[in-house]
Amino acid sequence: MGTVGRYWVGIWMARWSQSLPWGTIAINVTGSFAIAFFGTLTTSAGRYPVSDLGRLFFMVGICGGYTTFSSFTLQTLDLLRGGAPGRALLNIGLSIMLGMLSVSAGYMMAARLNQGTV
Numbered sequence: 001m002g003t004v005g006r007y008w009v010g011i012w013m014a015r016w017s018q019s020l021p022w023g024t025i026a027i028n029v030t031g032s033f034a035i036a037f038f039g040t041l042t043t044s045a046g047r048y049p050v051s052d053l054g055r056l057f058f059m060v061g062i063c064g065g066y067t068t069f070s071s072f073t074l075q076t077l078d079l080l081r082g083g084a085p086g087r088a089l090l091n092i093g094l095s096i097m098l099g100m101l102s103v104s105a106g107y108m109m110a111a112r113l114n115q116g117t118v
Contacts, residue, residue: 001061002066009026028073031070034070038063
């Protein structure tokens with residue numbers, strides 16, 4: 001369900017995504033809101049408690065299919081709320097740096113396999 005939602009939001013936002021990936025930004029922002037809103041509202045102490053299985057279904061299954069960025073932002077918030085701002089910043093920095101290194105490595109390896117064609 002999350003993957004299908006991501007597809008449709010991406011299609012809907014395509015006309016505005018020529019100079020900046022607004023579709024991806026919208027997906028990341030709405031997914032981050034959804035995982036935090038649902039996760040907070042459905043804890044055992046929340047207004048609408050949901051079983052761990054139900055929470056996993058929505059937070060990992062639906063939100064994870066929609067955007068893994070929502071998990072990243074929620075985990076970063078949890079680190080901040082837990083009094084670990086240094087680890088939160090490290091999580092942000094490592095995720096961005098290692099993600100950029102990985103995407104660059106994947107691109108270069110595939111380009112080399114393509115014999116230099118892009």
